[in-house]
Amino acid sequence: MASQAAFNYQQQVEEIRQAMQCDFVALALVQSEERHFQIRWEFASGNLSQRFRRIILQSGKGIAGIVFKTGKPVFAPDAEKYCTKEDLYNYPIIAAEQIESFAAIPLFKYNRVKGILLAGCRKNNCMSIEKFELLKSLVAPTFGPYYSEELTRK
Amino acid sequence: MKGISQSGVSNLLEHLYENSTEAIFFFSLDGRVLSMNKAAERILDPQVAQLMKAGSADAICMACKGFTSVEEEQTCISCYMSDPERNIPSFQVFLETAGRGTVPYTGSIQMIDAEQGIRVFMLRDLTEQFKTQETLHQKTLVKRVIKAQEDERKRISRELHDSVAQEMLSSLVDLRVLKYMNVEDDVLKKVRQTEGSLMRLLDDIRHLSVQLRPATLDDLGLEAAFRTHFKWTEKNYGLLVHFTSNMQSQRFEGEIETVVYRVCQEAVFNALKYAEVEEVDVELLLTSDVLTLTVRDHGVGFNLNAPTYKGTGLGLFGMKERAELVNATLSVQTGIGNGTTILLTVPLTKEETEVENNHRG
Numbered sequence: 001m002a003s004q005a006a007f008n009y010q011q012q013v014e015e016i017r018q019a020m021q022c023d024f025v026a027l028a029l030v031q032s033e034e035r036h037f038q039i040r041w042e043f044a045s046g047n048l049s050q051r052f053r054r055i056i057l058q059s060g061k062g063i064a065g066i067v068f069k070t071g072k073p074v075f076a077p078d079a080e081k082y083c084t085k086e087d088l089y090n091y092p093i094i095a096a097e098q099i100e101s102f103a104a105i106p107l108f109k110y111n112r113v114k115g116i117l118l119a120g121c122r123k124n125n126c127m128s129i130e131k132f133e134l135l136k137s138l139v140a141p142t143f144g145p146y147y148s149e150e151l152t153r154k
Numbered sequence: 155m156k157g158i159s160q161s162g163v164s165n166l167l168e169h170l171y172e173n174s175t176e177a178i179f180f181f182s183l184d185g186r187v188l189s190m191n192k193a194a195e196r197i198l199d200p201q202v203a204q205l206m207k208a209g210s211a212d213a214i215c216m217a218c219k220g221f222t223s224v225e226e227e228q229t230c231i232s233c234y235m236s237d238p239e240r241n242i243p244s245f246q247v248f249l250e251t252a253g254r255g256t257v258p259y260t261g262s263i264q265m266i267d268a269e270q271g272i273r274v275f276m277l278r279d280l281t282e283q284f285k286t287q288e289t290l291h292q293k294t295l296v297k298r299v300i301k302a303q304e305d306e307r308k309r310i311s312r313e314l315h316d317s318v319a320q321e322m323l324s325s326l327v328d329l330r331v332l333k334y335m336n337v338e339d340d341v342l343k344k345v346r347q348t349e350g351s352l353m354r355l356l357d358d359i360r361h362l363s364v365q366l367r368p369a370t371l372d373d374l375g376l377e378a379a380f381r382t383h384f385k386w387t388e389k390n391y392g393l394l395v396h397f398t399s400n401m402q403s404q405r406f407e408g409e410i411e412t413v414v415y416r417v418c419q420e421a422v423f424n425a426l427k428y429a430e431v432e433e434v435d436v437e438l439l440l441t442s443d444v445l446t447l448t449v450r451d452h453g454v455g456f457n458l459n460a461p462t463y464k465g466t467g468l469g470l471f472g473m474k475e476r477a478e479l480v481n482a483t484l485s486v487q488t489g490i491g492n493g494t495t496i497l498l499t500v501p502l503t504k505e506e507t508e509v510e511n512n513h514r515g
Contacts, residue, residue, distance in 0.1 A: 036357055049432065051432055054389070055392040056390070059358065088427070089423070
């Protein structure tokens, strides 16, 4: 627990944004059982508004919900293609922060998705494969108490 | 009537024949055209008209695309021309016309000279009436579709809430019992995880049920349903809704509540999708004989006269159709940069007003 407290998420998120040269980086964490495993964006860097704090997602909803449910990363160099205009409102963080290009990866703990890291730009096609790989490497093998990959059973 | 002589009548008839917009054909017993008026010539393809004039038998079949029977829209079975004895005061017939394609007409055929077997065949253009009818038909259809959708949603929502969610809950309870049995630690951990997944699933089912149609609307009424819904929009979309209402827990007819709820839902969604705002005002006001719903945003607005559709363009149309279901009026005030206000005014049912009148009396 001590190491967890020492881990400064906000600073880490800022640093990732620096390293990635992105406009926006945010970390969503899965809440405890008592809070119905809701997903909230807890830490953000480069945000336009405080709207992200109001967003509470259920599994399968929004970018974080999808990453949470599938346990797979999302790579969307063209956000408009990924979430069509008709459907954009279902991705509130993308709409609120006017993200045009993004990637999101799951963070694991006890082989369950416990966090979602999102990096995005307000410019189309800014998120390249290289940046996507960089994002994955930045949190590998661990990010605070989280693992970048699902661990196979010992 | 008295003043017109026999010759006067023939004169008028001649005018009618020459100048009428109705196409008139005279047919002989064997189906040849004896004569046809200008209007008839105008609607027909010139080649066909020539053939008819030349007295070719069955020339009408080159233009006729069938008539409407109970079995088929366009058929030749038991053709109106086939039986000279049969007078048909009106039927629908499709004609291949010059330049306008196949057009529906009202036709009538009757024997006017039994001795020589001469029949008159008259055609009246039906396109306009058809369009009107079709629009009307579409409107009723849309209303039925809305109603059917609402009923179906209600059914599935109830089913999910009452049966699927209940079953899920009892298996969850069963699973919880495991925790108090003598089990090993790693089993216990797994049980906890499974419990968590099941709880999430249960929540998902409940949300699905509420999203389809909130049971709160039927059980507790508009205000409660709105408050729950706006809490949900805030969570899911980060959109703040400022809701004010003066109706407390007053209940209305089910249909009115549904319409108000759905219109408001659509209006708030529109604001969320297109207005580029983070906050929306919703006001529900009840006066003695009307219920008004106002949904106002201070977003980008749009040009009402020449809207550029970002979505399907059906949202506003659907809201209007829904409003018509309960004789309510829907008005939209907007302009580019001026935000948008949707105003729904629902007249409360006569019975309700009458009851009040009786009270006063």
